[in-house]
Amino acid sequence: MRIKTKNFLRVFGAAGWGVLAFSASVTHGQPTAGTEGILNFKAPLENHPSPNEAQVKTLLEGDKARLQTGGFILVSSAKVKTFSTNGTLELVALAPECLLDSEARSVASTGRLQVQTADGKFFLEGEGFFLGQSNANLVISNRVHTVIRLVPGKSSRP
């Protein structure tokens, strides 16, 4: 199991994720990687471009993460959060499970996905998704459903 943990951490190192942060459970005080994998998993997927390169743009969180073959990491109760350049939360995507490709820095799942803006005006759900880092696109494969709430002003109706 110790070897597994070392490999797990090496995967991120090979991908050049210098700022990768494992948020440990409070009781342990540091990342917990055992038979159940890592708890309270957090991994920044990308930062904003210059001049805001220090700000995380996309953050992947999960209650649990387990190393899979081929450099994949299975993340349970996943949350993908998108932040603005000043650190304000803009978007949250929820998935019961997803696979993180540690080399391509992409996230994918055949399961359900729910996306909501922080202000609650936009909600999107679907089945099966792929979030790539190369073009910043989130692809939802099946049964897409969106709810948009418009905020009315005064009507110019005569």
Added chain:
Amino acid sequence: MKLLYLLLTLPLAAAAQTNGNALTNLAPVSAAGSLTNSAATNAPAAERSPTEIFADSGVFDRTNYLVTYTGNVRVEDPQMKLTCDVLTAKVPHAGAKLDSIVATSNVVIQAQDGQGRPVHATSGRAVYSYQVVNSITNETIELSGDPFPVVDRGQDRLAGDVIIWDRIKDTFRAIHPHMTLQLETKKSGTNAPAPLEFPVKK
């Protein structure tokens, strides 16, 4: 004996309204079929029910906050139903509001005008715009593209290169309006000519 009759389904306006869109050759038509010249009164708008979009698949451009829906796209709100092949919507976020939804390819709209009469519209492209500027709501649907837009309201039919439906003022305006000519033939005729449709020459 053939009888030629003209089905001119749109009242042509002598003067075109500009409405800030720098459009020319416009033919404003009210829901009742007469010309309109409505003025803003700042009447409070009713609370809107959410707009829902259904599709086979979608792509969320997180940089520009645009979602592109493809395959059996369907938009539903209490006042309108729209179907098309591809639809792009700007995602309202971080204080920004939804400003436009662009539908392309096989656009079909089923709605009601301000008088509660059914409106059936088809076009190659439709742009739904919703803006609140200085607490004033502007909501329009601009129809264009190939096939050219046609709005059918039962007793009348409007066609043109571009049709702008002001959802707040409940008016339809056409740019380069089209008219329909139909030849009446004998009932027993087998080689009935198809209706002719062509742009109005200005």
